[in-house]
Amino acid sequence: LTAHLTLDPAFRVAPVHRRTFGAFVEHLGRCVYTGIYEPTHPTADQDGFRQDVLDLTRQLGATSVRYPGGNFVSGYRWEDGTGPREQRPTRLDLAWHSTETNEFGLDEFMTWCRKAGVEPMMAVNLGTRGIESALDLLEYCNIDAGTHLSDLRVANGAKEPHAVRMWCLGNEMDGPWQIGHKSAREYGRLAAETGRAMRMLDPGLELVACGSSGSSMPTFGAWEATVLEETYDVVDFISCHAYYEEHDGDLASFLASAMDMDHFIDSVVATADSVGARLKSKKKINISFDEWNVWYLSRYQNAEPMTGWPVAPPLLEDHYHLADAVTLGGLLISLLRHSDRVTSACLAQLVNVIAPIMTEPGGRAWKQTTFHPFAQAAAYAKGDVLRVETTSPVHETSRFGEVAALDAVATHDGEFTTVFAVNRSVDQPLTLTADLRSLGALRLEEVTTLSGPDPYARNSADTPDAVAPRANPDARLTDGTLEITLPAVSWNVIRLA
Ligand code: AHR
Numbered sequence: 001l002t003a004h005l006t007l008d009p010a011f012r013v014a015p016v017h018r019r020t021f022g023a024f025v026e027h028l029g030r031c032v033y034t035g036i037y038e039p040t041h042p043t044a045d046q047d048g049f050r051q052d053v054l055d056l057t058r059q060l061g062a063t064s065v066r067y068p069g070g071n072f073v074s075g076y077r078w079e080d081g082t083g084p085r086e087q088r089p090t091r092l093d094l095a096w097h098s099t100e101t102n103e104f105g106l107d108e109f110m111t112w113c114r115k116a117g118v119e120p121m122m123a124v125n126l127g128t129r130g131i132e133s134a135l136d137l138l139e140y141c142n143i144d145a146g147t148h149l150s151d152l153r154v155a156n157g158a159k160e161p162h163a164v165r166m167w168c169l170g171n172e173m174d175g176p177w178q179i180g181h182k183s184a185r186e187y188g189r190l191a192a193e194t195g196r197a198m199r200m201l202d203p204g205l206e207l208v209a210c211g212s213s214g215s216s217m218p219t220f221g222a223w224e225a226t227v228l229e230e231t232y233d234v235v236d237f238i239s240c241h242a243y244y245e246e247h248d249g250d251l252a253s254f255l256a257s258a259m260d261m262d263h264f265i266d267s268v269v270a271t272a273d274s275v276g277a278r279l280k281s282k283k284k285i286n287i288s289f290d291e292w293n294v295w296y297l298s299r300y301q302n303a304e305p306m307t308g309w310p311v312a313p314p315l316l317e318d319h320y321h322l323a324d325a326v327t328l329g330g331l332l333i334s335l336l337r338h339s340d341r342v343t344s345a346c347l348a349q350l351v352n353v354i355a356p357i358m359t360e361p362g363g364r365a366w367k368q369t370t371f372h373p374f375a376q377a378a379a380y381a382k383g384d385v386l387r388v389e390t391t392s393p394v395h396e397t398s399r400f401g402e403v404a405a406l407d408a409v410a411t412h413d414g415e416f417t418t419v420f421a422v423n424r425s426v427d428q429p430l431t432l433t434a435d436l437r438s439l440g441a442l443r444l445e446e447v448t449t450l451s452g453p454d455p456y457a458r459n460s461a462d463t464p465d466a467v468a469p470r471a472n473p474d475a476r477l478t479d480g481t482l483e484i485t486l487p488a489v490s491w492n493v494i495r496l497a
Pocket residue numbers: 026069070071072171172213291348349
């Protein structure tokens with residue numbers, strides 16, 4: 001099979017937004033406890049943070065981290081996680097049927113963010129709580145000093161304000177599973193009033209209204225329209241959440257999941273713009289794709305319900321394979337090609353819970369297969385996103401009909417041009433030629449491929465590098481034309497200088 005791609009610096013979509021490479025830390029399973037935080041771990045620092053996980057987080061290149069949920073936030077009292085540890089209450093976490101000790105909370109998270117070099121992104125509880133607690137949390141975080149709650153923060157050891165800029169107004173409020181679930185109108189009103197009050201306290205905030213928790217929700221579309229009718233002037237973003245899994249051994253459809261993500265984004269942009277048009281507003285609402293990943297959700301939904309109220313139980317610990325990583329690469333391509341409107345995104349989640357980083361309690365930390373496409377995109381997507389013109393063979397899939405084997409996007413920063421490409425064919429290698437003549441004289445800097453004979457190969461603590469990008473010696477660049485073979489089920493990164 002052969003495919004062709006044309007690249008031109010004039011095909012500019014938008015800048016690469018650093019926040020595209022966000023991640024997510026929720027009080028869920030072992031994401032916090034024995035994930036980022038484990039004071040008894042041999043690598044723990046004086047704050048109890050696992051250095052092995054901090055190191056992998058830096059290698060992953062995560063730029064912003066959403067906290068503290070997720071479903072968890074809709075029943076959370078942020079004050080519980082502040083102040084002297086011995087006085088913090090233990091509570092039941094209804095969302096995940098667990099016990100929350102509150103040993104780790106807001107100030108610890110902010111310290112962790114500083115050490116990890118990431119921007120914190122907070123969510124407020126609009127499930128069981130509302131405007132007042134959101135304002136309290138904002139005062140605690142963002143006011144310098146001289147008020148009750150800012151002074152309390154200082155007394156708790158955080159002299160400088162946390163200066164959190166980006167705030168999610170609740171989480172998945174369209175979902176019947178959400179504590180305090182609301183209709184679109186109820187939620188829209190509450191989000192608008194909460195956001196308006198938060199801006200009175202700190203006008204520089206960037207606010208995210210909850211969109212649908214998935215494009216298959218029965219209220220999808222209508223939810224976004226109603227919520228934005230209420231919040232258009234107040235918020236900057238509407239959120240999207242999407243999780244993908246392979247159903248019934250249908251690998252071809254799974255590998256093409258980015259087609260669904262493309263459609264999802266286009267639909268939300270169209271809905272937001274139609275509300276803007278009706279309101280005669282010049283403002284554009286962008287998308288915060290603040291939960292996305294491969295997640296074998298059906299396994300979780302079919303599992304026995306949790307008995308008891310364990311502390312930090314192993315939950316949602318999906319063990320990813322090569323095809324999951326290639327699919328995730330396709331999702332990254334989709335996010336990047338929509339950089340004109342998707343200006344923030346969070347891989348859900350960071351550690352242990354549907355995560356690129358896994359840990360053993362007290363033991364090793366290692367990279368899942370999905371770590372690699374994310375880390376490479378975060379490291380090499382720089383400058384401007386370039387649309388690529390492609391011709392590709394197509395194959396039939398049961399979910400999406402005809403699917404092009406090749407999916408690709410590029411970025412260009414003056415010094416480096418990087419092409420990110422997946423071959424979504426389950427069994428056919430693809431010979432790709434790329435016309436790069438408009439980029440001027442170039443040399444191949446580095447070409448890597450993530451592939452292998454078994455699409456279901458995985459990494460483990462014992463074999464952490466079984467699935468990892470390898471140099472692809474196949475690539476040739478002659479007179480501005482690149483030729484390379486992309487193996488079946490592969491993620492490829494071609495760097496030119
Ligand atoms: O990321 C796991 C869960 O997925 C989050 O808590 C929730 O927001 C979503 O349904």
